[in-house]
Amino acid sequence: MTIGWLTAMLDSPPETAAASETFWGRVTGTRLSPRRGPRDEFATLVPPDGDPFLKVQRVVQSTPGALHLDLHTDDVRGLAARVDDLGGSTSHHVLGYVICGSPGGMTFCLVGHPGRRRPAPVGPPGARSLVDQVVLDVPPSQWDSEQEFWAALTGWEVRPGALPEFTVLARPTGMALRLLLQRLDEEQYTVTGHLDLACDDRDLETARHQDLGARAVRRTPHWTTLRDPAGRGYCLTRRDVETGSLR
Secondary structure, eight states, X not given: OOEEEEEEEEEEOTTTHHHHHHHHHHHHTOEEOOOBSTTSOEEEEEOSSSOOOEXXXXXXXXXXXXEEEEEEESOHHHHHHHHHHTTOEEEEEETTEEEEEOTTOOEEEEESXXXXXXXXXXXXXXSOEEEEEEEEEEOGGGHHHHHHHHHHHHOOEXXXXXXXXEEEEEOOTTOSOEEEEEEOSSOOSSOEEEEEEEXXXXXXXXXXXXXTTOEEEEEOSSEEEEEOTTOOEEEEXXXXXXXXXXX
16 A cells, blocks of 8 residues: 555646646656546646656636646555545545545545656756655644644655755655645645745746746745746745755
8 A cells, every 4th residue: 555656737727728738848848648538638748758747637617727646556445545544535436546635625636557767857967957846735723634644644754844834755765756745824725735846056947937938926045936827836946856855
C-alpha cells in the first residue's frame, strides 16, 4: 500500500484551458498528449525524459484554475480504506480510481500505474527550472489534522520547513514531486494547493514566465508568486533544482 508516484492535475475552466495548457507546456518543456476521457477533458504533459507527473483537466465550472493530486499506488482499494481510517473521505470507486478528500477538504485521487523516473530540469545551465513541489495551503483551524493525515497516509518523514509556517514531507528517492504544507495566516473554506518550481535564477525565470503570459503578484526573499493564464497561483522558489533544498 505504498505511494509509488505523485501527479499534479491542473484543473482549468473552459474559457482559459487552452491558454493554460499552452503556458504549462512551454514552462516545463513538455508536449501535450492525445486527449482522453468522455469529453476529451484529460491530457498529460509528457516530458522529453523521465515519466510524466503533470496532467491537465478541463473542468465544467467557470472558476479560476485549481489543482488536485493523484496518488499512485499498487493497492487502490487498500489505500482508500486507509484514507477513511485516517479521517478523510472517499467516493466514486469506479474505473480503477477513487476520488478522496483530506480532513480539511483537499481533493485528491487514488490511481494505479505509478511512474519510476524523475525528469531532469529544463533550460540551459544557470537558468534551469523544474516543477518539483506541491504546496498544500492549510487554514489554521485544520493545521494539526492535515499534518497528521498526510504524514500517516504517505508514510513519509515529517521535517520542519525553512520557515515556522512550513512542514516538509520528505519524498522517497526518485520521486518527482514532494509535498510541503503551509499554514496560512487566515482562515479559508478548504485546504487548497499550488505548484512550486525550483530555479537557478529566480529573476530570469520570472521574466520568462511573464513573457509566456504569467502575471507577477508578489516577491519575497525566498519566492515569487505569479498567476498563470487560468488565474492559478504558483511560486518560483530559491531552491536547488537537483535537491529541492533552499539555497
